[in-house]
Amino acid sequence: MTLYLSPQELVARVNMGKPVEQWLSHVHKADYTVIKWIALNREEKQFGLTYFESFDEGEEDFYDVHEFSVIDPEDAPLGINHVFNTVEAAVAFAVQNYGASANRFVAFGMIAEEYRKHLLSK
Template sequence: MTLYLTPQELLARVHIGKPVEQWLSYVREADYTVIKWIVIDHEENQFSLTYLESFDEGDEEFYDVHEFSVTDPEDEPYGTTHLFDSVEAAVTFAIENYGASADKFVAFAMIEKEYQKYLLERPRF
């Protein structure tokens, strides 16, 4: 079971320099699957929101999504990043532009647990 952060925990973690992540979705194409997630982090005097899309290269034994190949080499290795003056602005942007949910953020590296959950729930073709 994944432990989602409360809004207060999210704010506190990011303010002390600990990134948070959120699994967004996946898109299945004919011969590959793309997974999508975001990271919010503290960067000097601003807060960054990074949107990532990568090929689903994992399985039940390899689930470190940070190691997967990004779909657009122009974004390698960090995805598309937006900067904000507050964590709240970054979260609002994520909700409005990427379909994120305010109550589905996890601590950094816990995205692997979200990926494992996806592996268990994904349809088999």
């Protein structure tokens, strides 16, 4: 079971320099599937929100989304990055622009578990 961070835990973790992530969605195309997720981390005195889209290359025993090929090679390997002055501003942007939920962030690395849940739901 995935443990989602409370808003207070999210802010505290990121302020301590510990990144967080969130699974957003998947989209089926004609001959492939795209998965989407975001990562939020501290960058010096600001906060970076990175949006990722990659090919769904996972299998039952391989679900590290960080290893999947990105859709747009110009974004490789870092995704699309946005910078904010506060964690709260980054989260608000993610909710408004990427359909994220303020209550579904997980600790860095747990995005693989979120992806695994997606695989099991297929």
